[in-house]
Amino acid sequence: MSSSHEILTILAHVMHPVVTQGLVPVCRKFGLHPVILTDHPAAYQRSLSPKDATVIGCDVFNPLAVIRTLSDQHIQPRGVLSNSDHLQTSTALVAARFGLPGKDWRLCLIAKHKGETRKYLRKMGLPTPWFYTLATHDPLPENIPFPIVAKPVEGVASLDVRFCETVDELIAFRDDMIQRRPQTLQLEAYLQGPLFTIETWGDGQDLHAIGGFDVTLSPPPYFIERSALWNGPVSRHHRHKALEQLRKIGIGLGVCHSEFIATLSGPVLVEINYRSVGDGREFCLDRLCDGAWFEGLIALHLGQPVGPLLPRHLQDRHCAIYYHLAEQSGRLMVLPDEFVEKIPGGEARYHSLKTTGEMIKLSHSNKDTLGILTLTAATSEALASLRRRFLPRLTSFQAFEGPSSTILRRVLDAALREDCCQIVSKGDISPSPRDGVWRLCVQHLSGGTLWLDVVPEHFMQTWRMYEPYWWWQDRHGKLCVEQEADSFLSHLSEGLSPFVQENFALYGHEIRCAINHTQHCYEAAQKHLPSLSHALTHSDWRQRLLGIDRIASYTDHPLYPTARAKNGFTSEDLTRYAPEFCPQFYLRWVAFPRSNSHEEGGVPPFWPRMRDVGLPESLEATHFLFPVHPLTWATYEESEVLPATAHPAPCPFLEVTPTLSVRTVALCADPAWHIKVPLQIATLGARNIRFIKPTTLHDGYTVSQILARLQDQNPELRQNIVLVDESRYGFAHNMPSLAFLVRHYPLQLSHTTPVPVAALTSPLADGRLLVAWVVEQFHGGDWLEWARQYTQLFLTVHLRLWLHYGIALESNQQNAVLLYSALEAPRLLMKDNDAARLWSDQLLKACPEVEPLIDTLRDQRLLAENDSALGEMFCTITLQLCLAVPFEMIARAGYVSRHELFRILRDEIHITLSQLEREGWPTAHARALLLEADYLPAKYLMSAGSLFPKELLGVSDINKFYGYSAPNFLKESQS
Ligand SMILES: Nc1ncnc2c1ncn2[C@@H]1O[C@H](COP(=O)(O)OP(=O)(O)O)[C@@H](O)[C@H]1O
Ligand SMILES: [Mg+2]
Numbered sequence: 002m003s004s005s006h007e008i009l010t011i012l013a014h015v016m017h018p019v020v021t022q023g024l025v026p027v028c029r030k031f032g033l034h035p036v037i038l039t040d041h042p043a044a045y046q047r048s049l050s051p052k053d054a055t056v057i058g059c060d061v062f063n064p065l066a067v068i069r070t071l072s073d074q075h076i077q078p079r080g081v082l083s084n085s086d087h088l089q090t091s092t093a094l095v096a097a098r099f100g101l102p103g104k105d106w107r108l109c110l111i112a113k114h115k116g117e118t119r120k121y122l123r124k125m126g127l128p129t130p131w132f133y134t135l136a137t138h139d140p141l142p143e144n145i146p147f148p149i150v151a152k153p154v155e156g157v158a159s160l161d162v163r164f165c166e167t168v169d170e171l172i173a174f175r176d177d178m179i180q181r182r183p184q185t186l187q188l189e190a191y192l193q194g195p196l197f198t199i200e201t202w203g204d205g206q207d208l209h210a211i212g213g214f215d216v217t218l219s220p221p222p223y224f225i226e227r228s229a230l231w232n233g234p235v236s237r238h239h240r241h242k243a244l245e246q247l248r249k250i251g252i253g254l255g256v257c258h259s260e261f262i263a264t265l266s267g268p269v270l271v272e273i274n275y276r277s278v279g280d281g282r283e284f285c286l287d288r289l290c291d292g293a294w295f296e297g298l299i300a301l302h303l304g305q306p307v308g309p310l311l312p313r314h315l316q317d318r319h320c321a322i323y324y325h326l327a328e329q330s331g332r333l334m335v336l337p338d339e340f341v342e343k344i345p346g347g348e349a350r351y352h353s354l355k356t357t358g359e360m361i362k363l364s365h366s367n368k369d370t371l372g373i374l375t376l377t378a379a380t381s382e383a384l385a386s387l388r389r390r391f392l393p394r395l396t397s398f399q400a401f402e403g404p405s406s407t408i409l410r411r412v413l414d415a416a417l418r419e420d421c422c423q424i425v426s427k428g429d430i431s432p433s434p435r436d437g438v439w440r441l442c443v444q445h446l447s448g449g450t451l452w453l454d455v456v457p458e459h460f461m462q463t464w465r466m467y468e469p470y471w472w473w474q475d476r477h478g479k480l481c482v483e484q485e486a487d488s489f490l491s492h493l494s495e496g497l498s499p500f501v502q503e504n505f506a507l508y509g510h511e512i513r514c515a516i517n518h519t520q521h522c523y524e525a526a527q528k529h530l531p532s533l534s535h536a537l538t539h540s541d542w543r544q545r546l547l548g549i550d551r552i553a554s555y556t557d558h559p560l561y562p563t564a565r566a567k568n569g570f571t572s573e574d575l576t577r578y579a580p581e582f583c584p585q586f587y588l589r590w591v592a593f594p595r596s597n598s599h600e601e602g603g604v605p606p607f608w609p610r611m612r613d614v615g616l617p618e619s620l621e622a623t624h625f626l627f628p629v630h631p632l633t634w635a636t637y638e639e640s641e642v643l644p645a646t647a648h649p650a651p652c653p654f655l656e657v658t659p660t661l662s663v664r665t666v667a668l669c670a671d672p673a674w675h676i677k678v679p680l681q682i683a684t685l686g687a688r689n690i691r692f693i694k695p696t697t698l699h700d701g702y703t704v705s706q707i708l709a710r711l712q713d714q715n716p717e718l719r720q721n722i723v724l725v726d727e728s729r730y731g732f733a734h735n736m737p738s739l740a741f742l743v744r745h746y747p748l749q750l751s752h753t754t755p756v757p758v759a760a761l762t763s764p765l766a767d768g769r770l771l772v773a774w775v776v777e778q779f780h781g782g783d784w785l786e787w788a789r790q791y792t793q794l795f796l797t798v799h800l801r802l803w804l805h806y807g808i809a810l811e812s813n814q815q816n817a818v819l820l821y822s823a824l825e826a827p828r829l830l831m832k833d834n835d836a837a838r839l840w841s842d843q844l845l846k847a848c849p850e851v852e853p854l855i856d857t858l859r860d861q862r863l864l865a866e867n868d869s870a871l872g873e874m875f876c877t878i879t880l881q882l883c884l885a886v887p888f889e890m891i892a893r894a895g896y897v898s899r900h901e902l903f904r905i906l907r908d909e910i911h912i913t914l915s916q917l918e919r920e921g922w923p924t925a926h927a928r929a930l931l932l933e934a935d936y937l938p939a940k941y942l943m944s945a946g947s948l949f950p951k952e953l954l955g956v957s958d959i960n961k962f963y964g965y966s967a968p969n970f971l972k973e974s975q976s
Pocket of ligand 1: 115130150152155156157158159160162189190191192193196218224260262271272
């Protein structure tokens, strides 16, 4: 530190701009070098250069430590001061030790403690309300004069200050505090009247009122400051009496900020903050008096008389301060830019206290302030005009990433991916003021103009949202920031047909449902994930199957934005029947006339007999027992949908637990058996009602029989595929709610660990992705080896099925199950083949013997007329969902570079295509589609599943609507 200067010692706690930007710069004017003693030295060292100030770490709450530190450093300060609420007593004692001007330490102690302050006021005969100081576990006093204010006895910034009207409210508040921050509470009768402040300066002899603020507050039960008007009518009117009280109290040296409430019987003190006014107001005052504020603060502590220091002109200036308060918790995404705008006779400035990206947790106190708008003017008229002009800038100019914005972001990204309402293809893109961010301006919508901040994306779409909010300007020119999904949907759909508009509105419900269910899913994951992680190493493969399926349930669908929504499930239904919650329950049963139903494959060994479910045995001859999901059962009870010939069984039977697909349940006693039952919910789009069509049962089994034939003749398929047994199924005629499919996993799986693709990128309790465990366990930690085998497996199976046999399977992430084992290479288990696409020309060429099977297919949509339908299916299901999505997520998690993973994918496609070509199968179309085109088809799930009717899109199946808009990650230049 510079020895030629005298030293001013400043005691500081947390980083505060009054020290760094207020006091330190002024020291030079006094020829002083500031030495900052603080318990947060690193923060101060970061923001001050050693030339400007010396920073020394010290336990500043302990005056003895401060005195010792100064002595050790041989510092004899010229003055010592602090502007911290917490350090006034310490500072006063240190000043006394060095014989410097200082505050009365006893008064500092009293002012810091709200209970002591009240006691002192009462002793001095000054106005004070009823009060009681309540230690954490003390019983409540009798006869509390409600309404009251309860607050921490040494609190700051209105944090945890609460208005309580009843004893119940008080008890609730106190219990909450005991949970969060146990501390002594001050209870006080509620003082009715406006809040005002008085700012005083004193030199120990004289005490002057510099001015004061009229403060407006948020509505009860909180006391958040919303605005402060300099020298407003209330503070002016009561100032004299308030000053008299402060003099009696003995406020002496230094700057002091006191709060009063103007009650009908005169001003009553709320608290003394024996420091300069905070919340950015001191900077405003300092500017108004040309720097005299911080100079005065120092000069008083150097012992100068107050009279000549008093800032002039301050009385005549007009100033109002508005606090821009956060409206919710979450990650802050947008704030107004900081600005200073000067107009004749005045000035407006906005200063941000937070930065975008910051997590905000509402505290219902002054700490919720995002930024401060300060208006200063020469006249009250000019101030009023500034207010009219600048205040609206604050309203609606904030956006948050809260719990709902995860879903909102997915919806907006899907809208961009699917070019919903042509927002991308008809919009204009231009650079935004923010680095790397572009602004998409959409002007062709009926109601107004939409601006989206977007960033370039390489995976599945060319643009994605920068943050989930947007600007909307209506036809009257009113501009605001929005982040409500409903508004977004209504902007897009305005002017479209009423039917489409209704779809959009319905999708709003689905979004809300997804948000709600996501929240439940988070909670369930927290609860169950730790124990589920043990399933990975369970000795019984069926428990591994079940456990890993569960782990997969906590990861959202990669593309359909609201996949989490189980439309039709209440919160209670979720906990009782959704896989995330690992529930177990019993199936219900209905005996239905055999003459009017159909069963295939024979009943499995565990099926109940009539007597097991409480029905007369005589029914065995004429009726068949259908399993019913309890939620479907509930609908029978509400509405009489069952015909008189059906007998709902009184007793539940067969304990089951849901799998990743809610309507497929596993037997608790033997999870190698699964039963799929109809469920009246819609997933992946409100129009995807999960009933079971008899035709799909038949067709699914037929496709698996075809696959089995192909396995017989082709060694590659034989080696790599395992088929589950789906030969048992049944349905009642004209009763879509009575149907079932029994699925049996082959028993030779016992040495394998079955991992559905959907589970690979699910996080485990230790934060690793599940695939990291797979790589460790089965590939000796070699990621590239894992990726190569994984890719080879999918391509060997699916490229061959497509190009050799003319088959594409809708083998989604939950239906494609990898079988890992320490003994052999991974294999692929296939199930649920009811949505395949077969191109019979090709299939019959390659395997004529399956013709009789093809002839029995019921749903003609399964038969493709040409190769392109197969290509689209391969591309969007196998290539994108099963291969590229996990690779992309693994790369994003930082395990392996995306470049390496996609190189493997590209190389293996080349290798497999060449192999097929050598065998004489046509590959030209596949090469063009996969390796040469700039864009791959993407499945437009949101548009087709939820927003637009099939007819409008021109598709026969809502699950097969594609757009060629996904940048081709197989092209070298693009990955
Ligand atoms: N007895 C009371 N009656 C009415 N309002 C009160 C009372 N006590 C506190 N308040 C309100 O709560 C705010 C915060 O209380 P205060 O004692 O100043 O604590 P803090 O140190 O957190 O600022 C005050 O500014 C005032 O608006
Ligand atoms: Mg206060």
